[in-house]
Amino acid sequence: MKTLITCTVNGEERTALADTRDTLLELLRDRLGLTGAKEGCGNGNCGTCTVLVDGAAVCSCLMLAQEAPGHDILTIEGVAQGGALHPIQQVLVERGGTQCGFCTPGIVLSAKALLDATAAPTDAEIRHAIAGNLCRCTGYGKIVEAIASAAVAMKGQ
Amino acid sequence: MAAKASSAYQVIGKRLPRVDAKERVTGQAIYPADLNLPGMVHAKLLRSPHAHARIRGIDASRAEALAGVLAVVTAADFPELPIGATIPMGETGYDMWMVAGINLARGKVHWVGQPVAGVAAVDVHVAEAALALIAVEYEPLPAVLDVAAAMTPGAPVLHEHVVTKGVEPRPRAPSNICSRTVIARGDTARALGGAAATQRIKVEVDTAHQGYLEPQVVVAQVDANGFATVWASTQGQFTAELMIARMLGMPQSQLKVVPLEIGGGFGGKIAIHGEAVAVRLAQKCGRPVKLAFTREEVLQGGSGPPAGALIDVAVGADEDGRLVAIEGTFRIDAGGLPGLSPSLLMQAAAALYQTPNLNLEGYDVVTNKPRTEAYRGPGGIQAAFAMEQAMDALCQRLHLDPLKFRRLNASVTGSTMPIGTPFPSIGLTTILERVAEHASWTDPLPKGRCARGRGLAIGYWRGTSMTSAGHITIAGDGRPMVTMGAIDLSGTRTTMAQVVAEEFGLSSSDIHVSTGDTKSVGYSDGAAGSRVARTMTAALVEASRDALAQLSRRAAEKLQCRREDLKYARGVFGSRQAGGPAISLAELMQATLTDGAVVGRGVSTKLPLGVEIGAHVCDVAVDTATGQVTVLRYTAFQDVGLALNPAAVEGQIEGSVVQGLGWALTEGFDYGPDGRLRNASLLDYRMPTALDVPKIECVLVETPVPNVPYGVRGVGEVPIVPPAACVANAIARATGVRLTRMPMTPERVLRALLEAGRP
Numbered sequence: 052m053k054t055l056i057t058c059t060v061n062g063e064e065r066t067a068l069a070d071t072r073d074t075l076l077e078l079l080r081d082r083l084g085l086t087g088a089k090e091g092c093g094n095g096n097c098g099t100c101t102v103l104v105d106g107a108a109v110c111s112c113l114m115l116a117q118e119a120p121g122h123d124i125l126t127i128e129g130v131a132q133g134g135a136l137h138p139i140q141q142v143l144v145e146r147g148g149t150q151c152g153f154c155t156p157g158i159v160l161s162a163k164a165l166l167d168a169t170a171a172p173t174d175a176e177i178r179h180a181i182a183g184n185l186c187r188c189t190g191y192g193k194i195v196e197a198i199a200s201a202a203v204a205m206k207g208q
Numbered sequence: 209m210a211a212k213a214s215s216a217y218q219v220i221g222k223r224l225p226r227v228d229a230k231e232r233v234t235g236q237a238i239y240p241a242d243l244n245l246p247g248m249v250h251a252k253l254l255r256s257p258h259a260h261a262r263i264r265g266i267d268a269s270r271a272e273a274l275a276g277v278l279a280v281v282t283a284a285d286f287p288e289l290p291i292g293a294t295i296p297m298g299e300t301g302y303d304m305w306m307v308a309g310i311n312l313a314r315g316k317v318h319w320v321g322q323p324v325a326g327v328a329a330v331d332v333h334v335a336e337a338a339l340a341l342i343a344v345e346y347e348p349l350p351a352v353l354d355v356a357a358a359m360t361p362g363a364p365v366l367h368e369h370v371v372t373k374g375v376e377p378r379p380r381a382p383s384n385i386c387s388r389t390v391i392a393r394g395d396t397a398r399a400l401g402g403a404a405a406t407q408r409i410k411v412e413v414d415t416a417h418q419g420y421l422e423p424q425v426v427v428a429q430v431d432a433n434g435f436a437t438v439w440a441s442t443q444g445q446f447t448a449e450l451m452i453a454r455m456l457g458m459p460q461s462q463l464k465v466v467p468l469e470i471g472g473g474f475g476g477k478i479a480i481h482g483e484a485v486a487v488r489l490a491q492k493c494g495r496p497v498k499l500a501f502t503r504e505e506v507l508q509g510g511s512g513p514p515a516g517a518l519i520d521v522a523v524g525a526d527e528d529g530r531l532v533a534i535e536g537t538f539r540i541d542a543g544g545l546p547g548l549s550p551s552l553l554m555q556a557a558a559a560l561y562q563t564p565n566l567n568l569e570g571y572d573v574v575t576n577k578p579r580t581e582a583y584r585g586p587g588g589i590q591a592a593f594a595m596e597q598a599m600d601a602l603c604q605r606l607h608l609d610p611l612k613f614r615r616l617n618a619s620v621t622g623s624t625m626p627i628g629t630p631f632p633s634i635g636l637t638t639i640l641e642r643v644a645e646h647a648s649w650t651d652p653l654p655k656g657r658c659a660r661g662r663g664l665a666i667g668y669w670r671g672t673s674m675t676s677a678g679h680i681t682i683a684g685d686g687r688p689m690v691t692m693g694a695i696d697l698s699g700t701r702t703t704m705a706q707v708v709a710e711e712f713g714l715s716s717s718d719i720h721v722s723t724g725d726t727k728s729v730g731y732s733d734g735a736a737g738s739r740v741a742r743t744m745t746a747a748l749v750e751a752s753r754d755a756l757a758q759l760s761r762r763a764a765e766k767l768q769c770r771r772e773d774l775k776y777a778r779g780v781f782g783s784r785q786a787g788g789p790a791i792s793l794a795e796l797m798q799a800t801l802t803d804g805a806v807v808g809r810g811v812s813t814k815l816p817l818g819v820e821i822g823a824h825v826c827d828v829a830v831d832t833a834t835g836q837v838t839v840l841r842y843t844a845f846q847d848v849g850l851a852l853n854p855a856a857v858e859g860q861i862e863g864s865v866v867q868g869l870g871w872a873l874t875e876g877f878d879y880g881p882d883g884r885l886r887n888a889s890l891l892d893y894r895m896p897t898a899l900d901v902p903k904i905e906c907v908l909v910e911t912p913v914p915n916v917p918y919g920v921r922g923v924g925e926v927p928i929v930p931p932a933a934c935v936a937n938a939i940a941r942a943t944g945v946r947l948t949r950m951p952m953t954p955e956r957v958l959r960a961l962l963e964a965g966r967p
Binding site for chain 2: 149188
């Protein structure tokens with residue numbers, strides 16, 4: 052069965068016809084064309100599908116599309132503003148924090164949830180914040196350094 | 209070209225960000241799963257529930273009758289390939305009979321999860337419902353799941369046609385031992401008997417997984433003329449094309465493979481996994497088809513894990529610690545289809561040590577588990593887990609410093625490799641000197657609550673060369689536009705922009721690099737064996753010089769001077785005479801665009817090997833109450849030849865080490881007695897998270913490879929070779945207990961401690 056879903060994605064009201072079995076990830080990727088969130092496992096273990104729901108990092112593969120109305124959803128497509136990269140994105144670029152890139156959108160959003168709440172996180176807090184985001188290419192070191200550096204950059208803004 | 213240090217160059221050797229990084233951090237990078245074509249339908253594969261069974265028959269009529277189902281295919285829809293069928297790849301070719309088997313079973317299934325049929329339907333839900341309606345009549349057969357059991361006489365035989373190769377006289381009875389490989393010189397038994405000290409060790413390594421985060425996805429479309437386009441996540445578009453064409457019996461000229469971004473491969477995306485099935489479904493239903501694996505499919509038999517192994521090693525030394533013999537038996541758990549060579553494992557084990565007596569035996573053994581495939585330095589980590597522990601234990605026995613022992617026995621340039629040829633230029637002794645003076649080795653081990661130890665292990669990976677091709681078109685503004693035949697697995701677009709920028713005397717931001725599809729660039733082998741950076745550099749140096757030669761002819765004409773009177777620097781041709789005329793590349797191209805295209809081309813084949821060598825040092829803490837091992841500090845020393853981009857090189861090393869730590873400590877496949885994988889999810893198959901690993905420190909040593917442009921050496925694979933042994937050696941030094949089963953999970957560590965009476 053298909054139903055119409057209306058929700059707020061990246062600040063815009065969006066409406067799509069969705070299967071009642073669709074997850075939020077499927078709604079975003081297959082119905083709204085926002086393919087930045089990835090499906091790495093489909094059961095909440097890898098974090099590649101991470102989006103922010105009302106500011107909290109959520110695995111969009113674990114949330115049904117039917118639950119989306121009434122929530123403010125931020126995907127990777129909504130992070131850069133007016134063509135300017137967010138500081139987290141900028142430092143990930145500069146410091147080799149992205150390789151194959153499949154985990155990167157999820158990492159950016161988990162890091163954003165952290166830095167929006169914690170201005171000067173410790174190394175342990177950063178590692179904890181992205182512990183739900185698997186990365187198989189970087190070994191995490193350059194990502195953790197980048198997030199710490201982004202925190203400094205955001206403080207200066 | 210005389211090899212120089214990376215600091216001698218303008219663009220090469222700089223820590224530049226990846227040219228494709230912005231697409232990645234904004235979610236704009238396109239992987240096959242992101243592709244949605246008009247009218248596209250969705251495919252699913254029916255997989256074997258049995259570890260070993262004969263297929264008596266397949267009846268798909270009920271599935272075909274289901275509303276929304278557009279096509280069903282089985283092996284009967286593909287030509288049967290003869291045993292021994294191969295496709296071209298590098299110097300050796302690739303077993304196509306095996307590849308057909310991992311894509312669709314024919315006659316028999318050999319592991320749980322082996323594909324048996326494919327369905328295309330209007331959506332995934334209908335496709336899944338259709339799978340349940342395909343009636344497959346199986347005759348279950350006894351299965352054999354571990355290597356030792358599979359080698360035992362009387363074990364259930366997987367393949368009636370397989371008799372052991374490499375044994376004289378040739379056996380008559382079929383066997384699960386597909387081949388025996390021997391590397392031997394001297395008299396090892398005698399040398400071990402007369403050694404001042406000998407050390408034996410037997411290790412078992414569980415199969416694991418490459419763990420790329422992007423499951424296999426393919427989109428296939430067939431146009432009205434029958435021409436097929438396949439958008440794939442692949443390590444080699446040409447290899448994929450060869451495989452798809454061969455499986456379908458289709459001319460390669462009727463097929464194009466377009467490589468999109470790849471969400472990690474690590475060896476697991478060399479072979480195709482469903483691409484040919486998707487094309488056949490698209491041919492049958494006349495609509496574009498997307499086939500996407502779930503994570504469970506990836507793990508449960510849908511894509512090959514790296515090989516498990518059962519290894520015995522014996523090493524002996526004289527009183528001074530000089531090695532007198534190395535002996536080893538390497539049994540590879542190849543999974544359900546034959547054709548894996550134990551040679552790489554044997555070479556990885558022994559190459560870095562000089563010994564007069566060497567006896568290595570390898571066995572390729574089939575078991576009723578998924579056919580294994582490559583994983584970053586295939587066989588290396590398994591081999592090192594055995595050999596480096598044996599060497600470390602030998603040092604303990606002789607009361608020798610493990611670093612001094614390795615310096616004493618290290619292979620050097622010109623030493624004999626296991627295969628009998630001399631080592632090309634290698635920097636192992638330089639690496640070991642760097643270890644000796646580095647804080648990671650000289651700092652005292654910090655005190656803490658748990659037992660602590662420091663481990664050392666070295667690693668070797670041979671790598672390959674094979675073929676790379678690319679071409680450079682000069683744009684109307686004079687900038688080089690590079691198309692290469694290799695996909696970008698490791699930052700290749702960035703490093704190749706640096707190489708071409710260096711050749712043209714331009715900035716890397718002036719260079720545009722893209723990966724070509726199989727109809728827009730020359731044949732290249734895939735991204736595997738640490739070969740692309742080295743061989744694509746050679747191809748693009750040639751292409752750059754070809755383009756510059758063409759440009760200089762045009763410049764001479766425009767400036768009305770002889771070519772030998774021209775000089776070129778930083779994008780400008782000018783007369784050698786002071787005050788003479790000059791013309792920039794942009795002006796030259798604008799003035800001569802309509803004279804025709806400037807296309808420089810380059811091909812590299814059979815380049816000298818750029819073997820990889822590393823030494824790792826780690827500190828661990830072992831909680832003797834729980835068996836939990838924590839890696840406190842980790843340092844990787846590596847001879848990288850010449851670092852085209854040190855940030856990219858570090859990225860390769862750091863990621864590779866963490867993969868190695870994962871297999872060392874938590875990653876292992878857990879098969880039930882029925883051959884079903886019991887941990888087929890990323891919750892139960894436990895890869896390292898950011899909380900599980902320390903920052904990996906990298907120390908780069910540069911020993912350029914002779915007769916290779918810029919001296920580039922492979923870098924991406926060897927860092928996964930030492931980690932498990934390095935951690936095991938640290939555990940042994942912390943607790944006095946040797947761990948011989950990998951991964952070294954808390955349960956296994958605790959059990960080993962209890963057995964040794966050391967909790």
